[in-house]
Amino acid sequence: MVVVTSPPGKIISYPAPTIDRAELALRCAPFHLALFAKLRWESVSVPKLAGDLGVKSGYTRYPLSELSVETATNWLIQVGMLRREVDGQGLTDSFRLTPLGLELVEKWEAAGGRLPPASIFDRIGNWRARWFRLPF
Template sequence: MITPSSPLLSQRALQRARQAMGCLPFTWRFYQVLEEEALSSTGLVSRPDWGELFCCHPLAASRIEDHFIWLIQLGVLRREVDGQGLTERVRLTPMGRDCLTAWPEAIPRASLPQRLHHWLRRHRPRL
């Protein structure tokens, strides 16, 4: 029986998160910044350097927020909390830091079969 603290479950979660990070358009630098500071999707889009440093291609704030929600579900990101509750800003989780240790400087882009598998896992999880 697999318990929540089982190493097998942790390894599967890490593998799933790493695959997602390779399929999403965010760069290694983006996750490094999230380790140091919290960002929101609108704050990210308003940065003058976001397109060249943090993302492989331009995205709207709503699409970035969709990716944030997916990364939160996978355990890579978490919402930041202030005195009034959850905010729209996200930060890197310890699991997200563990994922980054696998790559010293850049996240390798996923192959086409990996991207398809990721898309099915994300959009059609019950198939």
């Protein structure tokens, strides 16, 4: 178990496999660490990540369609890295970091400010975890 202190001071324990899966998903995602660093302080919406705007902003590695952004962010939500932003009328198309996401982003910023590159084996493992997971 790894213990994470969330912003309000609450302590949350995550099993090591949860952290490993989240790290793998983040390294295999089409996003740069700059996006996750920004998500620490404010939400970012899907249109700001899609197309050339995502690349120009330094958030994505290559232009993505809105559907691709939704698919990638939904996986990061499922592994515990992100959460959907909520306003007074319900869910929005914006995202924020979870306490687990915050911990991992701070770890990689302290280790040089870059996400470690994902190997082909990492990508296969992430694909397998994503598409062949069992329901709880």
